[in-house]
Amino acid sequence: MGALHMSSGGSEGPIHPATPPLSEPSAWHDISLTVNGKPVSAQVESRLLLSDFLRHRLRLTGTHVGCEQGSCGACSVLLDGLTVRSCLTLAVQANGRDLRTVEGLARPDEPLTALQQAFHEQHGMQCGFCTPGFLMSLAGLAEHGDAPSPDEVDEHLTGNFCRCTGYVNIRKAARQAFGLPDPEAANRD
Numbered sequence: 001m002g003a004l005h006m007s008s009g010g011s012e013g014p015i016h017p018a019t020p021p022l023s024e025p026s027a028w029h030d031i032s033l034t035v036n037g038k039p040v041s042a043q044v045e046s047r048l049l050l051s052d053f054l055r056h057r058l059r060l061t062g063t064h065v066g067c068e069q070g071s072c073g074a075c076s077v078l079l080d081g082l083t084v085r086s087c088l089t090l091a092v093q094a095n096g097r098d099l100r101t102v103e104g105l106a107r108p109d110e111p112l113t114a115l116q117q118a119f120h121e122q123h124g125m126q127c128g129f130c131t132p133g134f135l136m137s138l139a140g141l142a143e144h145g146d147a148p149s150p151d152e153v154d155e156h157l158t159g160n161f162c163r164c165t166g167y168v169n170i171r172k173a174a175r176q177a178f179g180l181p182d183p184e185a186a187n188r189d
Ligand code: FES
Pocket: 064, 065, 066, 067, 068, 069, 070, 071, 072, 073, 074, 075, 076, 085, 086, 087, 088
């Protein structure tokens, strides 16, 4: 059997475009951004995901990666105050912007944020894999608009998956963080 070759001019047959070398200069970009309040400059490949940039280049492993396709929300971070999936965002898209990860919520020498305290008090976790994503997603909700209603908080929680808890304590923690009634209280009355 003969070797496959590139066809042109409308004739039928497989097309084998050349694969550019990965070290091609145009595939690299200089980016500068703020990460948890600190300026960061780096050279990144065009295709580098923001989640990989955070975890492998900056060693900010609090951002977790679950599905890698935008479904689970584990990789949520704040970009200019808006929640984004870092597995669906390229590192170059963070250029010139303000990025916050779960490590930026409260540093070791600082008191927990209201959101973190609520998750702590309500034990809104089991294995904890999903927790950074829930925290950053809810942090984004806290920064935008008026105080959310109970239904808006519930709606917001649907963007993150948890494999362990059944969501009961996560929901309680989220309600507490926003000063809303315990969702179980109505059932007890
Ligand atoms: S890892 Fe990004 S949404 Fe699941």
